[in-house]
Amino acid sequence: EPEVTQTPSHQVTQMGQEVILRCVPISNHLYFYWYRQILGQKVEFLVSFYNNEISEKSEIFDDQFSVERPDGSNFTLKIRSTKLEDSAMYFCASTTGGNNYGYTFGSGTRLTVV
Amino acid sequence: AQSVTQPDIHITVSEGASLELRCNYSYGATPYLFWYVQSPGQGLQLLLKYFSGDTLVQGIKGFEAEFKRSQSSFNLRKPSVHWSDAAEYFCAVGAFGGFQKLVFGTGTRLLVSP
Numbered sequence: 001e002p003e004v005t006q007t008p009s010h011q012v013t014q015m016g017q018e019v020i021l022r023c024v025p026i027s028n029h030l031y032f033y034w035y036r037q038i039l040g041q042k043v044e045f046l047v048s049f050y051n052n053e054i055s056e057k058s059e060i061f062d063d064q065f066s067v068e069r070p071d072g073s074n075f076t077l078k079i080r081s082t083k084l085e086d087s088a089m090y091f092c093a094s095t096t097g098g099n100n101y102g103y104t105f106g107s108g109t110r111l112t113v114v
Numbered sequence: 115a116q117s118v119t120q121p122d123i124h125i126t127v128s129e130g131a132s133l134e135l136r137c138n139y140s141y142g143a144t145p146y147l148f149w150y151v152q153s154p155g156q157g158l159q160l161l162l163k164y165f166s167g168d169t170l171v172q173g174i175k176g177f178e179a180e181f182k183r184s185q186s187s188f189n190l191r192k193p194s195v196h197w198s199d200a201a202e203y204f205c206a207v208g209a210f211g212g213f214q215k216l217v218f219g220t221g222t223r224l225l226v227s228p
Contacts, residue, residue, distance in 0.1 A: 031213040043158070043204060043218040056215060091158065097213040103148070107157035 002026040006092050006106035013082055013113055021077040021109045023092030032075045033093040033103070034067065036060065043091065049075065082113045116141040116207045120219035127195045128227050135190040135222050137179075137205030146208040147188040148216065149179055153201045161203075164188065175199070200226045 005024040013019050025032050034046040047057045049067050066078045075094075079086055092106040117140045127133050139145055146165055150158040162173025169181040179190045188205060202223050206216040 033215065035216075042220045043206075043216075045215040045217065048213070048215055050213065055213070093216075095213060102160060102163055103208075103216060104160075105150075105158040110155075 002104070004092055004094055004104050004106035006090075006109050008109060009107065010110045011112070013111070015084060015113055016081050019079050019082055019111060021079075021090050021092075021111070023075045023077075023106055024073050025075055025092065025094030026104055027073070029094035029096050029104075031055075031095045031097050032067075032069070033095075034077045035091040035093060035105075037089045037091065037108075039088070046077075046090075079111075082111075084113050087111060087113045116145065116209060116217045118205050118207050118217055118219035120203075120205055120222050122222045123220070124223045124225065126225040126227055129197050130194050133190075133192045133195045133199070133224070135203050135205075135224070137188045137190065137219060138186050139188060139205070139207045140186065141207055141209065143209065146214075147179075147181060148206040148208070149173065149177070149188075149190050150204045150206060150218075151175075151201050152204065152221075158204065161190070195224075195226055197226045197228070200224055 007022045032049045035043050037043045045058050047061045048055045064080050068076050089108045089110050091108045093103045095103045119138045148163045149161040161177050162171050164171045164181045171179050177192050202221045204221045205219045208214050208216045
């Protein structure tokens, strides 16, 4: 079964550093997402991306965050200057869209900011 | 805007007993409803989804869920729980349109006693 692949699985970074989280969505999917889950809390939407542009973003997704699809396969989330509160599990997801869609989530990247 | 309520934070069930996890949603139009399971430190695995048609939906691992529009509910059930079912369960709602973000509930942690 096709998978969404996320790398790295775990990243530790110092406060103020830039991090890039990488995702390879399923190849025929058209819509891409990033979600965040702070430890012990619910999964929260960050941003959706379609046709090479952001289609929706949450209030969490401020100027410190950016997304990019630099080529035909990768989808990245960049945090420019990490804060302690950015420590969380970050999930990438993708979907085909349409009237019978289903999201496929990656296994996540655990980001720890120290 | 859509929202999801999972009123039970923790549930403990004896192995072999039946299970029902509650989910109530709020959305003004036709909801797309999902149940995901998350084992500790792992990603989100789709158990089942509902878009339209038969209101009783079958999923993987022996789970089923019933959509009740009049009660705005989408409860997850399993007739006989196995120890391996211990995990966190998330209900999520998406808007009609095939590409909208998912809004998750806060999750229910299932504990299975011997």
